[in-house]
Amino acid sequence: MAHINVERTHTLGLEVARVKAREVVAKLESQYGLKPQWSGDKVAFKRSGVDGVLEISENTVKVDVKLGMLMSAMSGMIKSEIERSLDKALA
Numbered sequence: 001m002a003h004i005n006v007e008r009t010h011t012l013g014l015e016v017a018r019v020k021a022r023e024v025v026a027k028l029e030s031q032y033g034l035k036p037q038w039s040g041d042k043v044a045f046k047r048s049g050v051d052g053v054l055e056i057s058e059n060t061v062k063v064d065v066k067l068g069m070l071m072s073a074m075s076g077m078i079k080s081e082i083e084r085s086l087d088k089a090l091a
Contacts, residue, residue: 002075004052004065010086010090014041014058020089027085032078038081061086 034045049068
């Protein structure tokens with residue numbers, strides 16, 4: 001089982017960060033078939049072999065993902081995609 005933890009700081013403010021985070025979640029949903037469940041400024045997403053949470057705050061976005069055995073082989077690619085998506089969205 002692999003664990004991915006990514007945190008990015010931003011200066012966008014909470015409202016803009018929410019919009020940007022929704023874009024990132026939508027992209028991850030379409031690419032990886034994730035099923036997001038929003039609750040305030042936190043979204044849990046799941047699919048077979050993937051269990052994660054994205055949290056938005058005034059100046060940070062945190063992503064924590066646990067991958068099952070089969071998905072662990074793709075952990076490097078998945079982490080890179082999360083980092084790239086966050087960096088682009090929060091720039």
